[in-house]
Structure formats: C-alpha cells, structure tokens
Amino acid sequence: MRIVGSWFSRAAAGPIVRPLFRGLAIAASGLTAQRQRIEVTAQNLANAETTRTEEGGPYRRKVVALAPKVSMPELTRPVLPGDPWILPPRVVEPVDLLGGVEVQGIEEDATPGELVYDPGHPDADENGYVLYPNVRQSEEMVTLMEARRAYEANATVFEAVKSMLRRAAQI
C-alpha cells in the first residue's frame, strides 16, 4: 500500500503551512489565541452582572484553555520507496514539529459567585440574597492587559519573520 503525500497532505488540524512560512504561522497562532482571550474577557466583563442564564443560575466566568500545538505530525511517517511525491525522506528535527499554540476550548470557572443581599432583585432567593457571577472586574482587566501585551509580542515576531523573508527574497 502506498502512503500518499507525506509532506503536502493536509494535516488533520489546520491548513498546510510550508516550512518556509512556519515562523509566520506560529506567530499567527499566538495572535489568534490572544485575540480569543481578549474576546472571552470582553464576554466576561459584559456579563459581570448577569444573574440569569439559559442553563439556570448566574453567568459563569469563561476561561480560554491554551495548549502548545504540534505541527503536521504526519511528517514523522516514513516515505515509501517509489512514492511519486516530490521530496525525499528526511530526518524530522524538533524544529519541524513546532506549531505554536492552539485554543483547546473555552471552559467555565467553577468557583462560586458572590451572594449579595438585595431583596428587591427579581432573582433574589427567599432570604433576599442574589447569587452574582464569579467575574471579578480587576482580574479581567489584568487578563485583558496581559493578552494585549502578548498579542503585541506575537505581532512583533510576525513582523520580524516577514522582514527576514523579504530580505531573503532580495538576495
């Protein structure tokens, strides 16, 4: 049985990235991850006072779960003799496996929210207490600033890789 497309076959997750542009793809994955963190932070802040949801109870703070990504794992598969694809088999270096970061999911923070005595509130219990979301504005602002700085760092790396590629094209 012939193994088709050891190098250029489509990876299960994400588009094909040629090795030349992988630096850009890695930086772009960081940009995407930080943008999603900022969006989730915005969602948390927007719902900081939401006391009723479809699932029942107050809004729960969302957290983005990030994990390092392995790039094109099929690279480790050997190429069979007679494979018509272009490139010969080669040793896979650790740098070939770098894929940046990926968002594995958006999870809920399980810590309980604050109970506030407000008997006039429509969602107050029989004792007059309202369960508010577990969103702390100061914590969200810190997350927002951190994500913004990390986004800028990734953008700097992107610019650097781009300028190196441009310089290489001028040789």
Added chain:
Amino acid sequence: MLRGLIGPSTVVARLKEGLDLSSASVKWIAHRVANATNATGAGFDAALGGAAPVDVEAEMVALADEQLRYDAATRLLEKAYAQVRASVRER
C-alpha cells in the same frame, strides 16, 4: 571554478547554514512567545526538553539578534554572488 566560489567548502555554504540556523532559531522564538501565556507548559514542551517559564523580554532581544545576523548573512551572500557575477561576465 564555480565550485571554488559557491561550492560546499566555501563561505557561501557557511552563510547558507547560518541562514538555516537563524530561521530555525526564529521559529523556536515564535513558538515560545506564542505559548508565553499557557497556564500548563506540560506535554509538547516537556517532550522537547523541559518547559521553562517564558521570558518575553529575553525572547525579543534574541529575536532582534537573529534578525541582525540574518540580515548580515544575506548581505554577505549578496556580495559572494556579486563576485560570481563579476567573474562570469564578459570583459
């Protein structure tokens, strides 16, 4: 004669190796910066030789350094190829 100018034992080959190394180094920097805010550094990082906290300032310094090296290597390569061009030109 061209092998003496751009063959495997010449400065051109060294410069190409330097470009490859710089390129790989920048990919590592990009990967570390992309993962700078991960709460868990286990898994992939561990498999590649241990997960250490990312010092973004140090990564930016390393990035600037690699850019300058890359730029210098490309300029030197241009000079080497200019020499080849000069030697093969008639006159």
